[in-house]
Amino acid sequence: MEDEPPPQGVSAKVLEATLLSALKMLDVGKWPIFSLCSQEELKLIRQACVFGSAGNEVLYATENDEVFVLGMNCSGCLGTGDMQSTIEPKRLDSLCGKKIACLSYGSGPHVVLATEEGEVYTWGHNAYSQLGNGTTNHGFVPCQVSTNLVNKKVIEVACGSHHSMVLTSDGEVYTWGYNNSGQVGSGSTANQPIPRRVTSCLQNKIVVNIACGQMCSMAVVENGEVYVWGYNGNGQLGLGSSGNQPTPCRIAALQGIRVQRVACGHAHTLVLTDEGQIYAWGSNSYGQLGTGNKSNQSYPTTVVVDKDRVIEIAACHSANTSAAKTQSGQVYMWGQCRGQSVTFPHLTHFACTDDVFACFATPAVMWRLLSVEPDDHLTVAQSLKKEFDNPETADLKFLVDGKYIHVHKVLLKIRCEHFRSTLNSDDEIIEMSEFSYPVYRAFLEYLYTDNIRLPPEDAIGLLDLATLYRENRLKKLCQQTIKQGICEENAIALLSAAVKYEAQDLEEFCFRFCINHLTVVTQTQGFAEMDHDLLKNFISKASRVGAFRN
Structure with missing residues (x-):
């Protein structure tokens, strides 16, 4: 409408x-x-x-x-x-x-x-x-x-x-x-x-x-x-x-x-x-x-x-x-x-x-x-943000985990190279099983707002998507979100994700956090379940920076 x-x-x-x-x-x-x-x-x-x-x-x-x-x-x-x-x-x-x-x-x-x-x-x-x-x-x-x-x-x-x-x-x-x-x-x-x-x-x-x-x-x-x-x-x-x-x-x-x-x-x-x-x-x-x-x-x-x-x-x-x-x-x-x-x-x-x-x-x-910024000034950016997931104006639905996300084909094609090459004019519903609903919704919302709203654990999944779709700016935003949400409990999981997705700056940040909080991090469940090769590399690198000296 x-x-x-x-x-x-x-x-x-x-x-x-x-x-x-x-x-x-x-x-x-x-x-x-x-x-x-x-x-x-x-x-x-x-x-x-x-x-x-x-x-x-x-x-x-x-x-x-x-x-x-x-x-x-x-x-x-x-x-x-x-x-x-x-x-x-x-x-x-x-x-x-x-x-x-x-x-x-x-x-x-x-x-x-x-x-x-x-x-x-x-x-x-x-x-x-x-x-x-x-x-x-x-x-x-x-x-x-x-x-x-x-x-x-x-x-x-x-x-x-x-x-x-x-x-x-x-x-x-x-x-x-x-x-x-x-x-x-x-x-x-x-x-x-x-x-x-x-x-x-x-x-x-x-x-x-x-x-x-x-x-x-x-x-x-x-x-x-x-x-x-x-x-x-x-x-x-x-x-x-x-x-x-x-x-x-x-x-x-x-x-x-x-x-x-x-x-x-x-x-x-x-x-x-x-x-x-x-x-x-x-x-x-x-x-x-x-x-x-x-x-x-x-x-x-x-x-x-x-x-x-x-x-x-x-x-x-x-x-x-x-x-x-x-x-x-x-x-x-x-x-x-x-x-x-x-x-x-x-x-x-x-x-x-x-x-x-x-x-x-x-x-x-x-x-x-x-x-102060205006609350309701109708800029282009604010208008687009307002239309995200609006069933009244959308011409395409993504079905993820049994839930619909309403979007606009033309905006997806303008904002994302992946959609430019994959979307067809007769598409009405696309089922998505590769990513969870929170992750895919956050990705689509990013195309409308240029921002992401996710906890750091979900940002790992979004980092995976950004890598797959070659969205470099989105990768940077994901890394920033992960950095802001890192704590002793999730530090190893976030480090593992950084290594997996070849995010070198994020990997260095997570490693440094782990070293700075080494005693607590090594007592977490994440450390106990750490991948063998990653653990081996972590111990080697930690040793080189003097983490185990008395």
């Missing part, structure tokens, strides 16, 4: 208003500065960032990509062309329609913003050339930074107190601004007035994540190594010393640990590994390392957040507060909490790490650009 056309006489404006009313409102109620906005204005906000020395400035974007600012306007950081404060939202015409991808800010404050097109704009405090325009004059309006960034697409931005850093889509890092401690990574301590690429140890590395502390810089490369440079007086570089570092240096203490994300506080650092663990180091005056004491640490130290896997870490260069979110959705905080010290991760009642900084941090500023 085809979708009915809209009733005659319904205008485009009415339809648009109906769609907009279904959009989810960004929850900014915990940030005091938004009390200056009316409820009508709040309903339109889709992105926001609260910043400044006391959380007294804010930039926000609406659902139609208009950009507004509000607040004290220190050093012209609102970009309105002057230094006048405002309690009424002011529109920034130069940024309207640009679609903001990411934003960061310094202590002056200065602002660095990247658009979805990869363009970089800066404005605000500039006494140390942190705007990257070659001068030390404050910037009262947003200006594009183009020197050395022409034909580069910026995908991530980060600011320290008075220096700036960006990451490009090809994995290069560029820095500029204040450099008294080597935080721009140039090898000297001279301020850097324009963007220059950070080379040295990063010359041939592909960087995937960046962060700035007050006067230091961090980069994670694609193999999970972490490189650091800049001020190190509190041990925030994790090098085991307190000497400054003028060029990027790898953290040797994290050898063999694959880091996914790094987050910097005022003078402390957090990293998140691919096993969902947190390591912290640096200043600990408020317990922001989560170690149970207030002693600084110059080496990476494990932070224990319950027994759950951590999926997000949060810190901000202007605060001594740390936060994390687990896979089950629980949010923890530690460090400075409204002047008090919380030295162990403390379970909050919040649903997101952003609320930790709104309610507990000093100053109450955002650690990232806060964004």
